[in-house]
Amino acid sequence: MSTNVETTADEVNSSPASQTAAPQRRRIIRRKCGSSAARTNPNAIPDSILHNKALQEAILSSLPKDYEFEIQKTLWRIKQLNVSHVGLQMPEGLLMYGCIISDILRRFTPSSSLRRVTILGDVTYGACCIDDLGAQAMGAELLVHYGHSCLVPINKTAVPCLYVFVEIHIDTQHLVDCVCRTFEEGTEIELMGTIQFRGALGHSAKLLSESNRPCNIPQAKPLSPGEVLGCTAPTILPTSTMDENKRKVIIFVADGRFHLEAAMIANPAFEAYRYDPYSKVLTQEWYDTAKMKKIRYQSIKKARNAATFGIVLGTLGRQGNPSIVGHIRSLLHQHGKRSIVVLLSEIFPAKLDMFPQVDAWVQVACPRLSVDWGHMFTTPLLNSHELEVCLSSVEWDGDEGPYPMDFYKSEGGPWTNYYEDNREREIRS
Numbered sequence: 001m002s003t004n005v006e007t008t009a010d011e012v013n014s015s016p017a018s019q020t021a022a023p024q025r026r027r028i029i030r031r032k033c034g035s036s037a038a039r040t041n042p043n044a045i046p047d048s049i050l051h052n053k054a055l056q057e058a059i060l061s062s063l064p065k066d067y068e069f070e071i072q073k074t075l076w077r078i079k080q081l082n083v084s085h086v087g088l089q090m091p092e093g094l095l096m097y098g099c100i101i102s103d104i105l106r107r108f109t110p111s112s113s114l115r116r117v118t119i120l121g122d123v124t125y126g127a128c129c130i131d132d133l134g135a136q137a138m139g140a141e142l143l144v145h146y147g148h149s150c151l152v153p154i155n156k157t158a159v160p161c162l163y164v165f166v167e168i169h170i171d172t173q174h175l176v177d178c179v180c181r182t183f184e185e186g187t188e189i190e191l192m193g194t195i196q197f198r199g200a201l202g203h204s205a206k207l208l209s210e211s212n213r214p215c216n217i218p219q220a221k222p223l224s225p226g227e228v229l230g231c232t233a234p235t236i237l238p239t240s241t242m243d244e245n246k247r248k249v250i251i252f253v254a255d256g257r258f259h260l261e262a263a264m265i266a267n268p269a270f271e272a273y274r275y276d277p278y279s280k281v282l283t284q285e286w287y288d289t290a291k292m293k294k295i296r297y298q299s300i301k302k303a304r305n306a307a308t309f310g311i312v313l314g315t316l317g318r319q320g321n322p323s324i325v326g327h328i329r330s331l332l333h334q335h336g337k338r339s340i341v342v343l344l345s346e347i348f349p350a351k352l353d354m355f356p357q358v359d360a361w362v363q364v365a366c367p368r369l370s371v372d373w374g375h376m377f378t379t380p381l382l383n384s385h386e387l388e389v390c391l392s393s394v395e396w397d398g399d400e401g402p403y404p405m406d407f408y409k410s411e412g413g414p415w416t417n418y419y420e421d422n423r424e425r426e427i428r429s
Contacts, residue, residue: 045076048110055108062100068167069097071104074144077162079110087140087159089120089131091147094166122316126229128366128408129317132157149195149227151408151417152318156425168196170253170277175200176207178275178282179251185212188246190236190270192218192226192263193253197277200253201226221410222418228252231367231407233262236270249273252285261287262368266405290399295375297399300390303380306359308338310352314365316345318425321417324364324384326427335391349377362387367407384415 049055049072059071078086086105088098102117118138120131127148135143136158143161150163179189191205201217202225208215217226218234228234236250249271252260255278264272264287272285303309309332314320325341332339340358344351347363360380363369367383374381385404388394394413406412412419421428 042080045072049075049079049108052108055104058104058108062104063097066169067097068165068169069101069146070164071101071108074105074162074164075108075110078105078114078142081142081160082111082113083141084113084115085118085140085142086114086116087118087120087135087138087143089124089135089143089145091124091126094146095119095121124317125366127151127163128319130157130161131317132159132161134317135159147196149223149229151229152425157318165195165198167199168277170197170200171280172200172204172207174280175204175253175275175277175282176211178280179208180211180213182273182282183213183247183249186246187213188248189213189215190218190234190248190250190267191215191253192228192234192250194259195224195227197253198224198227200277204253220406220408223408228259228263229408230258230262231405232409233259233266233405235266235402235405247271251275251282253277255279257285258368260285262405265289265292265371265403268400268402289403292371293399293401293403296371296386296403297396299370299374299380299382300386300396303360303382303387303390306337306380308340308357308359310355310358310361311339311341312347312352312361312363312365313341313343314345314347314363315343316365319365321364321422321425322427323422323425324415324417327414327421328362328364328384328387331387331391331393347381352381353378367405371403385413388413388415 055071063069088101090098098119102119105117106114118140120134122131122134127145128151130143130145130152132143140159143159144164145161146164147166148163149165154161189208191201193201205215205217218236219225220232220234223229223232250263250267250273252263252272252274254260254274255276257274260272260274264285268289272287273282274285275282311325311328313322313325329339342355347365347369352358352361358379360382361377362382362384364384367385370381370383370386382390385394389396406416408417410418414421416422
């Protein structure tokens with residue numbers, strides 16, 4: 001609604017108060033915002049795109065109806081920027097739709113400017129792999145990144161970027177029915193999932209709470225409520241509304257375990273269950289956090305004897321943050337350690353073995369690489385948090401407590417991306 005305040009001459013002149021200093025009478029007129037007002041918003045998709053019947057038919061006949069590829073939004077962005085070359089980047093599970101989307105974009109771009117659409121074929125593990133630098137090198141003027149949330153801010157990318165979450169619509173009622181049949185009334189539920197199912201989380205939480213199964217959607221800001229990454233998950237802290245005598249479980253909506261494991265690592269005291277929206281199966285899942293922490297601490301202790309550290313800056317998309325590399329170099333220098341920096345897109349034991357002069361490694365790419373595969377390397381391979389423990393900058397809380405999953409949390413420490421000194425993604429001089 002818009003509000004206009006008008007004062008008419010007749011109202012002023014007909015009032016005895018018009019001869020005094022008394023305030024004038026005002027008439028308030030409320031008008032609904034029409035289509036002309038909506039058009040003042042530069043991000044509002046015009047009707048010529050939004051209600052294009054041929055475009056709607058092409059989408060419905062070519063792409064899965066439960067997948068939101070946001071084609072209209074993409075077309076409008078192309079029109080706004082007046083670009084001639086667009087890059088599309090997708091995880092492997094969505095690459096099968098790349099050519100279809102390319103054809104639709106070229107056919108329905110509301111101008112003749114779009115000449116080329118390129119599909120990036122390199123592996124894409126997450127939004128941290130957004131390859132704006134590769135898109136820039138091949139001449140793309142816009143990169144559309146599918147399937148992940150916005151981890152690298154668009155004002156930090158080399159070319160304009162558009163993130164499309166590809167939200168997937170699922171049978172939320174079946175999810176709720178499974179949970180209600182599995183857990184008794186009064187069970188306290190923490191509901192999480194991957195970004196594709198964020199829309200289903202809110203609706204499911206409402207239905208579960210109405211079924212006397214109190215449901216909360218935790219958040220690791222700045223991620224969306226309930227969203228979990230492989231390296232970042234909410235840490236569920238006790239609240240005044242939690243009943244110590246009631247059962248507490250995590251319900252995770254996803255078709256794989258990788259992201260769920262981050263939630264279990266961050267919250268080892270909770271039972272964990274995964275609902276697969278494709279097979280429609282609810283399964284209980286386990287993760288031996290104590291064993292993992294014991295293995296990791298052995299690597300940390302071994303690295304304490306290292307004289308020379310190798311620092312790996314991940315170059316797969318934007319995995320590596322140069323600001324964190326700068327912090328690590330400074331920290332090692334303060335402790336009298338030598339260091340070298342190596343740039344790698346993929347980190348394998350055979351590659352690191354080619355540097356026999358390095359006694360221990362710390363990688364700034366994916367924290368889970370060290371957690372999941374660090375024991376497979378000849379020399380210790382730490383992540384940025386583990387290095388802080390190695391140099392006694394951070395205390396190790398033992399084998400039983402949670403392990404931090406905070407690489408993209410806003411309240412994370414100096415080993416994380418959104419720490420104040422690391423947000424610019426530049427090495428400080």
